[in-house]
Amino acid sequence: MVILLGMIGAPLGTTAAAQAGPPTLPHAARPCDIYAAGGTPCVAAHSTTRALYAAYTGPLYQVRRLSDDRVRNVGLLRRGGYADAATQDRFCAGTTCLITKLYDQSPMRNHLTQAPRGGFSGPAMGGADNLPIADMAPITVGGHQAYGVLIAPGMGLRNNDTRGIAVDDEPEGMYWIVDGHHYNGGCCFDYGNAEIDSRDDGNGTMETSYFGTASAWYHGPPPGPWIMTDQENNLVGCVNPGSTSKLCPDLPSVTSRFVTAVAKGEPHHWASLGGDAQQGALTTMFDGPRVDASYDPMRKQGAIVLGNGGDNSNGSQGTFYEGVMTAGYPTDAVDQQVQANIVAARYDVRPLTLTPGSTAADPPGLQTFAPGEKQEVTETFTNTTGATVADVRLSLSVPHGWTAEATGATRFRSVAPGGRVRTTFAVTSARTAFNGDLTGRAVWRGSARGAWHVWTTAEKVRNADPITINEFRVGTSADPTDSYIELHNDGSRAVDVSGWTLTEHPTQQAVSSTVRIPAGTRIAAHGHYLLGLSTSGLAAPAGAGDTTLNVRSTTGMEVGDPIVVGTGSKAESATIADIPATGASGPRADGRLGNAVRLNGADEYISLPAGIVSDLSDYTVSAWVNPASEDTWARIFDFGSGTAVNMFLTVNAAGNGLRFAITTDGNGAEQTLTGGGHLPLNTWSHVAVTLAGTTGTLYLNGTAVATNPDMTLTPSSLGDTDQNWIGRSQYPDPYLNGTVDDFAVYGRALSPADISDLAEGQAGAGDIADYRFDETGGRVAIDSSGHAGNATIVSPGSAATLSTPLWQPLPDGPVITVPAHATNVPVTSTAGFTVGQRVAIGYGKKREVATVTAVGKAGTQALLAAPASVGATTIKVTSTAGISVGDRIRLDIDSRIETVTVAATGTAGAGGTGLDLTRPLRFAHSSNLPFSDRGTGITFTPATRFPHSSNEPVQALGGGIVLDRPLTHRHAIDTPLRDSAVTVAGYQGTPAPDQWFGGPALSTGAGSMVLRDARGLVADSLNYGLLVDPWLAEGYQAGTGAGCTVATPALADGEGKSASRFPDGADTDSNCADFITSNPTPGAANLFALDPGPWVSLQATADAPTFVKHDDGDLVVTAPITPDAPAVDKRDATWVQAAGLADADCVSFESITRPGSYLRHQNFQLRLQPNDGSTLFTQDATFCPQPGNGGQGTSFRSVNFPDRYLRAFDNAVYLASNGGSNAWDTTTSWAADTSWVVAEPWTPRP
Incomplete structure (x- = not known):
């Protein structure tokens, strides 16, 4: 339906300036001609x-529409001219298109x-x-x-x-x-x-x-x-x-x-x-x-x-x-x-916009209606022609069954250059659900009697029952899978959600399943519906008659536990008859000295007792390690209490090889030892770290490879650490893929001679801890020192691992396709794959399962370690990992491309023996030139039925669990599996969920969720952490922050943190504005209390009446606030002055509009961010008041950077020292800029 007010005098329905006549083209020459x-x-x-x-x-570029995956090139209106944007508009109408290719015109x-x-x-x-x-x-x-x-x-x-x-x-x-x-x-x-x-x-x-x-x-x-x-x-x-x-x-x-x-x-x-x-x-x-x-x-x-x-x-x-x-x-x-x-x-802004009436300045890109709801839609025309235009007429086209009524003028006699006119329409949606567009149209003359010009624009709309994704928790520090998702009905009547689906998409993963709400389900008016992540879920489909199930997790499960597979009429009970002992907790591997523990690089590690190094000053940690791959930041050991407080040794520090670090204030304050380069793969190396006084030394194979005389941090500086691991990082880094033997901790710094003896094969004898791993198998590693206590080998090896991408070669590629009927695929990592166990390849309808027959080498990205000359038959390389005789490697780009075949593999480095080639090089190649080798990958049977391409998931499905009776039903991937005896995995809270789902587990980093009605129309969506699915974005994305998404709730202690709409059902179509990070309230109303403390506003003494306030994102600014300022600005400039999160004698400032979010410094600039419960956050958000540096008011000193104070500088707030390398550290007016008046709040406390 098209609403036009007034006679236009020109044919209707023409799009985007088609009637405008030929605009003036620039000079015939274009930039590349010049x-x-x-x-x-x-x-x-x-x-x-x-x-x-x-x-x-x-063509200029190519687009692909999501509705059917068809592609279309967008070209030019004429030779050497402008883009034919109408082609895109027609092709993408009613759906979303992605730019898949930007053509090079050269x-x-x-x-x-x-x-x-x-x-x-x-x-x-x-x-x-x-x-x-x-x-x-x-x-x-x-x-x-x-x-x-x-x-x-x-x-x-x-x-x-x-x-x-x-x-x-x-x-x-x-x-x-x-x-x-x-x-x-x-x-x-x-x-x-x-x-x-x-x-x-x-x-x-x-x-x-x-x-x-x-x-x-x-x-x-x-x-x-x-x-x-x-x-x-x-x-x-x-x-x-x-x-x-x-x-x-x-x-x-x-x-x-x-x-x-x-x-x-x-x-x-x-x-x-x-x-x-x-x-x-x-x-x-x-x-x-x-x-x-x-x-x-x-x-x-x-x-x-x-x-x-x-x-x-x-x-x-x-x-x-x-x-x-x-x-x-x-x-x-x-x-x-x-x-x-x-x-x-003549680049310029678009002349016509269509936005929700309340957010014309920063439109969220979407407007959501409830059936029959009336909302305002604003259409704005801006004269970008450079001359006065006449007889401007605005209209709005709405879907069938909708109505629109202009609330003001729609016809304007003239608009000056740069001028702007707007009309607001009262739009009432139909009673039926809808996803699509509203279309605005502007018509004008270039002069009183000039030709007509027409422009159209669209706004995406949803019309759906008011059911929203209201709250979710990723997990807690004790149970990263203690997850729930809560739906909420914000309407005044019950809504039947039978057949509705929720699709949850963890970052970097493929989507393999949806959660379907069962028939007969209704959510009461203003009620909730709670979805809980089950103890485990199926990692691969299971058929009737199966007794072995591949599962997402075996954490906490024990033989003899009763379980329930499935929900509703297909739910069936069984008992766990066996959890096959595999991986690290199975039989020990051959070691450097006796037996050793083989860690799979996917989910296995060794947990050492709490406080194992907490009393140490001088110390030594030594071990034998045999890495199968050199995954970036994979840890040999990591002792700590989280990302802020730890000491670790990694096999590969961002490509720099072996590194030790210790910190009590996050990775920006580490004291480090880096040296020795990359450890040889599939070879035993002895590593050791010592501290004597303030001198730290890193040893490799008995030789000191790094020293640091200024290491003032000791293990005792870390406090009573409770996350002491071999093979696992405090961060979400890769697990160690390799074998560890003879791990020892000493309460003194061993001498170089002592280290040399260990490297020559003498058994360790740590007096603090001594793990020889000479048991025949099992989950217990005995401490031979008699001091620290036995360690636990954590091996959910029977569960499926996270998938690894099918190999992506660079610079060739980046996509290779393995044809159908293949029995081998190249992979990014071989961690977790075991001969005889099952592997899943691909996703969606192309996902297929096979049995592993051989585990080869992962693909390798490496560099030339030295220049290679024409005629050379050997190339020096930075790594030989994953490279085998007979492998073909492409070198270089452009006219220097050639493919070589490996005749022999040697050692890495400029001084190593490198790779021998079957024939001389035809071209010279620079040192540092990247190349790739696809490795020998994973071999399996039967052969694939579909082709598979780079980045598709390849997943080791593990040994699974064995049931005491066969299944009677077929169950799909991610079917929930519940074990009531497990208290350390899955949703553990109260109340019990209305429905269990089996996976995928929510990502601790980023993900998306989309809620669809029974017809498949989108009712609500969100992205958290990142725009994982940009087409589901809600919120203004073209500003100056980090985009508009829901902040990822951290894995905090206790009940953890959740992302919650505040209040229940709040929905302005903006993920960043509608959600706050809060204490969890699953299945209950989101009512959050602010911290106790006075409400205040912070006024800059140097620039009255300027106050600290937050913008619509997380940036903290200083801006004038007066009695006539909008109420929203007054609220954004009002804070709770609460007891300091890190020091109760100091203060923290909580936003009254975003409970649980505080002023904190990040890279020395103030932001408003939710409290994630981490030590680093509490320190960053705590400031100690003292008399004003400028002689008046109060100055606020940072608790973790005691020489820095809150400073007003260039309309923002920084943590500034009195002199320094940053612009905001300038000594000019530093004292005045760091002094504040703690004023009466602009928004009084209720």
């Missing part, structure tokens, strides 16, 4: 908005596609980054509708296998156009040259342009954002020769809506320029030398990245419109010509 004429031709040219060559006629065809997993993983399946949503960045260019590429945290596009891009120290240039209002301080919103293996390969291995507010490297004065370059391990806005300061005092903040950013480099020299993409010339931001010798010469590798860092760091956000890369270093004059072309293209 660069070519200047002698620096484009080797990459990407844009979703226009052609970057005058002669270009091809002859090199360096198209960008989904960024693969790298040093950091994204939230998509297997760790790839998410694809951008196609319609999230609408704009105009040249008067035409177009869309940019909006990158939210976790998204990215990339090409690691390029042609023509600069490598090593070759000269290059690049520019891009970005949204100057969409950014954050995460790493790293980049476009340009990056590593071809998506990993950090060292200083100088990338060269990109960057836009954002990251301040850990060379940055400008606050507030930003800044145009800088990313040269790996450094965001570089300037260079300060002879100084350690990383402040670039002349680097300006850039605030225009559309920004042109330029970066370019050549030997010994680089420059960056920037400007307003709508007007004026470029300004030089920096022009000078490289940072230091580690960046000169550069070691660029030639990949192209868009939206994230060279190592796939993906915490950043921004919006891209166009960009190019050149061969050669463009002159400034040529860059200025390109800038003139950009200005002539």
